[in-house]
Amino acid sequence: MIEKIPSYELPVYxxxxxxxxxxxxxxxxxxxxxxxxxxxxxxxxxVSRDSAKRAFLELENxxxxxxxxxxxxxxxxxxxxAFGPNSSTVAIxxxxxxxxxxxxxxxxxxxxxxxxxxxxxENSLNSAFFSPGYFTMNTERKVQDIVSANYxxxxxxxxxxxxxxxxxxxxEKSQTPCVVIEGYLDxxxxxxxxxxxxxxxxAYIATKYLLDKGHRNxxxxxxxxxxxxxxARKAGFRRAIEEAGFKFSSSMVYELVDFESDxxxxxxxxxxxxxxxxxTAVFAASDKLAESVNAVFRGRGMRVPDDISLVGFDNVPxxxxxxxxxxxxxxxxxxEKVSEILLRxxxxxxxxxxxxxxIKPRLIVRDSVRNV
Numbered sequence: 001m002i003e004k005i006p007s008y009e010l011p012v013y014x015x016x017x018x019x020x021x022x023x024x025x026x027x028x029x030x031x032x033x034x035x036x037x038x039x040x041x042x043x044x045x046x047v048s049r050d051s052a053k054r055a056f057l058e059l060e061n062x063x064x065x066x067x068x069x070x071x072x073x074x075x076x077x078x079x080x081x082a083f084g085p086n087s088s089t090v091a092i093x094x095x096x097x098x099x100x101x102x103x104x105x106x107x108x109x110x111x112x113x114x115x116x117x118x119x120x121x122e123n124s125l126n127s128a129f130f131s132p133g134y135f136t137m138n139t140e141r142k143v144q145d146i147v148s149a150n151y152x153x154x155x156x157x158x159x160x161x162x163x164x165x166x167x168x169x170x171x172e173k174s175q176t177p178c179v180v181i182e183g184y185l186d187x188x189x190x191x192x193x194x195x196x197x198x199x200x201x202x203a204y205i206a207t208k209y210l211l212d213k214g215h216r217n218x219x220x221x222x223x224x225x226x227x228x229x230x231x232a233r234k235a236g237f238r239r240a241i242e243e244a245g246f247k248f249s250s251s252m253v254y255e256l257v258d259f260e261s262d263x264x265x266x267x268x269x270x271x272x273x274x275x276x277x278x279x280t281a282v283f284a285a286s287d288k289l290a291e292s293v294n295a296v297f298r299g300r301g302m303r304v305p306d307d308i309s310l311v312g313f314d315n316v317p318x319x320x321x322x323x324x325x326x327x328x329x330x331x332x333x334x335x336e337k338v339s340e341i342l343l344r345x346x347x348x349x350x351x352x353x354x355x356x357x358x359i360k361p362r363l364i365v366r367d368s369v370r371n372v
Contacts, residue, residue: 012047016055019045024064024075034072035065089126090342091151092116093143093167095159097131108314108329109157112181115335116155116342123343125152132164140166147174153342154178168192177345179338179355184228193345193355195338199229199313202327202361203236206283206311209325209363211244214372215281215309219252219274221293222285225259233285233313251277256289267292280308280372287312287326294320305370315364323366330359 019041023029035041038052056073059065065073096109120127130146132139146154147170154176156167163183171178171192179193203220210218220237223230234253241248254274257267270293284290290312294304304310304321312318312326341355 013051013054013058015045016041016047016052017059020055020059021064029075031075033075035074037072087150087152088124089128089151090116090120090153090155090346091128091130091146091149092155092157093130093132093146094157095132096157108316108331111331112157112335112338115332116339119336119339119343125346139164140170143167143170147171147176151176152346155181155338155342156183157181158183177342179341179345181334181338182229184232191354193341195334195341195355195357195359197229197330197334197359197361199232199361200236200239202313203233203283203285204240205236205361205363206313206325206327207237207240208244209365210281210283210309210311210369211240213281213309213369216246216372217277217279218281218283219254219277219279220283220285221254221256221289223257223259223289224255227259230259230285237283256293267296270296281369282308282310284310284312287314287316287318287324290324290326291318291320294318297321304368309369311369320368322368325366325368326364328362328364330361333359 020029020035029035036044038049038056041047042049042052056065056067060067060073060076063076066076067073092113094109117127128151130142132142143166154171154174156171156178158164158180163180168180168183168190171180172190177193179195181195182197183192183194184196207218207220218241220234222234237253238248241252251273254271256270267289282290282293284293290310294310297304297308297310298321302308310320310324312324313329315326315328318324337357337359341357
């Protein structure tokens, strides 16, 4: 017998919906269990059977209950996900351990996470962090465990373009909303939500800026790496060179060091071919690499921008001779866009819509480039 509750001001059928949702979310009605009879609900809430039927229909369309002829509705499987213990938690999987993110003075990923966690906190949502490097069991099994744990959503940071196809396959099969950050997925091959930065465009506008300043002997300093963002920035450099009417040559690109956490510290000199070429400007694939290149210039008695111009990418603090002209990594925009997608997908407001967001970076002009 249902205890009769006082009436309150809501659309009549909405009273029924709210009542049933409260019973499910409290655990008093579990997935697979029968709802109270239509008559008992109508009596307890002082509503008509038409109002109850409308509420049942909407709840069925939303996946919370399953109705069949000549038997009471039962609580549907979606309810387990919507009101389970993890339903208000976003699982964040990062190939870079979260402790490493926090240990660094400044990095793009920390800023992205900051904006995501701020949005989650403002919406009374929680976060749970996972790093594949710390998984004690088979990685594929661990990812399957995360996917099947009915989190409200999953956020996956690939670590600069290293995508594990097993992850993506698991996400595609899951009913849990998922957003991949900087995965550089082929947008035609995946139904996973993605947020990427247009690294090629960023490199293009940086190189074009140098060309517009009159530089005709521009080179690209980059990493020995197969990471997709490295290739994308190289491609953007080449496009700017060719669009300006110059012939691109591989001799314009200098792969200086391997991409590692301390790789920039290992750069103590530039190749002899660099000095023979006598470039007037350098576009570096990252601000930290630009800082290392600047240190080599300083060791040779050269100053930026008086003797050579320099542009970086990422917009992080550097120890260059003068404030560095750079390309913003758009961490705030990435974090806010990721948060927006997560919240929309968790609210089921646009169910099947798949987001493929590409954010255009901006040039930040400072003092490291001169006119020639």
